[in-house]
Amino acid sequence: MRVWSLFHYRSYGAFFYNKIGSIIPMVALPTTEIIEPAYIEMKHSYKRYQVGDTEIVANRDVNFEIEKGELVIILGASGAGKSTVLNLLGGMDTNDEGEIWIDGANIANYSSHQRTNYRREDVGFVFQFYNLVSNLTAKENVELASEIVADALDPEQVLNDVGLGHRLNNFPAQLSGGEQQRVSIARAVAKNPKILLCDEPTGALDYQTGKQVLKILQDMSRQKGATVIIVTHNGALVPIADRVIHMRDATVKSVTINEHLQDIDTLEY
Secondary structure (H helix, E strand, C coil): CEEEECCCEEEECCEEEECCCCEEEHHHCCCCEEEECCCEEEEEEEEEEEECCEEEEEEEEEEEEECCCCEEEEECCCCCCHHHHHHHHCCCCCCCEEEEEECCEEHHHCCHHHHHHHHHHHEEEECCCCCCCCCCCHHHHHHHHHCCCCCCCCHHHHHHHCCCHHHCCCCHHHCCHHHHHHHHHHHHHHCCCCEEEEECCCCCCCHHHHHHHHHHHHHHHHCCCCEEEEEECCHHHHHHCCEEEEEECCEEEEEEECCCCCCHHHCCC
């Protein structure tokens, strides 16, 4: 969270002149400050599932913050609760307790209709297995997403940004796995979303292709100012993230801030 001064002054000798026209002696300066909340905040969030007579707690008292424009990794083994967190942040599921704040709105209180609008307008999804429409070209797959929002980016330009300007008219079957994943990233980015949620985006890719995809996601954060959240079990990706949220046993065990980020080009995993 950020701290901002509540008052603004201009100095004139031994006095300060404030914006409402009053002269205030220097000794009378107020020190009141306000705290600006983080861009994304999950507070005391619980998610439970009932399977027969058994209650499964998928998320238990989950708490973390994410600032706008960060690249964040949610790290944990299978069953740690990280995919549940991703589903909650994306409005694909609802929690049972707690708050989920996205850009000043608590989406935990949203109705089904509000969640639908939120998913459509504010969230871009990148899945492990691409989920492209097989009978649409790369450009048409991206247009499919861009046409449902008002402030969309140009599909051709976004495909150019991910290195597929020469593949606009190719169908998914004519693309490699890495190219299909780049189309799925372009589709998510074209919506101009507030957050980009990525579920194991390199899980089905080879080493070199996976690095190319991670480079695109890192550039989206560093150069475009996108807030990118990657769910993964691969701890080797930790050095590329601004913030790492470590999950185990359905809750957050620790949060690490990386002061010295590693470039994808030098990453070995």
